[in-house]
Amino acid sequence: MLPEKTNCLQGGAAVHDDIVDRRQYSLRVDKRALILGIESSCDETAAAIVRGGEELVSSVVASQIATHAPYGGVVPELASREHLRNLVPVTRAALAKAGLTYAEVDAIAVTNGPGLAGALLTGVSFAKSLAWALGKPLIAVNHIEGHIHAVLLEERQKGAGTLEFPVLALVVSGGHTHLFLADHQGDGWHYENIGHTRDDAAGEAFDKTAKLLGLGYPGGPIIDRIAKFGDPGAVQFTFAQLKHGARQESKRAGRIEPDRKRFDFSYSGIKTAVLRYVESHGMQDAIEARRRGLLQIAAPVDEDFKRLCDRQTLDLVASFQAAMVGDLTQRTMAACREYAVRTLLVTGGVAANSALRASFEQSARGSRVRVQFPSRQLSTDNAAMIAAAAYSKWISGEFAGLDVSAEANLQLR
Ligand code: KG4
Ligand code: ZN
Secondary structure: OOOOOOOOEOOOOOOEOOEOOOOEEEOOOOOOOEEEEEEOOOOEEEEEEEEOOOEEEEEEEEEOHHHHHHHOOOOHHHHHHHHHHHHHHHHHHHHHHHOOOHHHOOEEEEEEEOOOHHHHHHHHHHHHHHHHHHOOOEEEEEHHHHHHHHHHHHHHHOOOOEEEOOEEEEEEOOOOEEEEEEEEEOOEEEEEEEEEEOOOOHHHHHHHHHHHOOOOOOHHHHHHHHHHHOOOOOOOOOOOOOOOOOOOOEEEOOEEEOOOOOOOEOOHHHHHHHHHHHHHOOOHHHHHHHHHHHHOOOOOOHHHHHHHOOHHHHHHHHHHHHHHHHHHHHHHHHHHHHOOOOEEEEEOHHHHOHHHHHHHHHHHOOOOOEEEOOOHHHHOOOOHHHHHHHHHHHHHOOOEOOOOOOOOOOOOO
16 A cells, blocks of 8 residues: 555644644544554553554553562563563454454554663564565654654544644653644654653652552552542642753754743652651551552552551642642643643643543633543553554655664654
């Protein structure tokens, strides 16, 4: 199947503070290209088939939570070993679910960064071998771009017509807390970073706080489910006022634009604040008892957490979540105002958080910003988002050579 070009843009002005951006990106596509996506950047081995950038045909995710849980975080060497074990069966399962053979796939897309170097390398090597053996094009995809396209894939699938510019994406996960203006020119997507975390990612703060409180791993989903039992106003957390040094000139659409305001985040301080609270309130013994208690339960349910957490802990958890959600929403909505954003995409593992979704929805209500999230399954790492992000590269023939490599610190542009 040959790539055709149909994605259309009306108008032409680039996003700029004083220019009203009236362009719309057509989400309607009529493509039959079958792209096999492969994802192995962190602790999920995933494969998926997406047709025409709009139809999720199959998606398989092998989680490594059980492997890493005893360590309270991802152990890179174990992650690579698990990927090696899982890549072939997961890919076969995705093809089988789709009722397809390797030969029927049109292109192989793979995450080549950012992420854990060894983990990325397993997926990239596997995808390169497949592309070479099958004689199919190889498409390298940035993991962060994948998270952004998880939302676009599902919007297309729902039959949404257009996406209004300017588009801002908050990618908030275990490894990233980034704000990108996303623009579509010609056949491709272009991104401008207007904010990122100066230290820990938001998901990392959730995971470290949960670990500190003896709640288990990964912490985000656990905090999400138990925060509703505590008082979010019990403990006050404050965030640093971040000073933005000399503003950088940014290069977009082949021309230098004037200063662009930045909206950075910082989440290492709140983790330290939780630690101080724990120490000053003598909570260590209760935490140790909880850790041991939860180790005895294979799949703890709400009642187990309630039984093993006293009121003070539940209040602390609720307050932590409320503070994180408040800061993420406030900074992102300030960026929306600054850049006259019309569409806000909130994506990445932390976008699965129910309080975060509610907070963005409430903040956007009555404003001109339309906020969109992926489904919960596509918020966390998966390969459907990689196959979806590869679609516009397929259209424009942006293929990777067999010398493409894993890049742990790959930037998104
Ligand atoms: O996108 P993802 O699967 O992997 C990375 O690219 O990092 O995100 C994983 C992160 C973890 O930190 C996890 O705790 C967090 O997303 N997470 C959540 C929730 N579900 C996953 N954080 C808060 N609330 C959730 N419901
Ligand atoms: Zn991710």
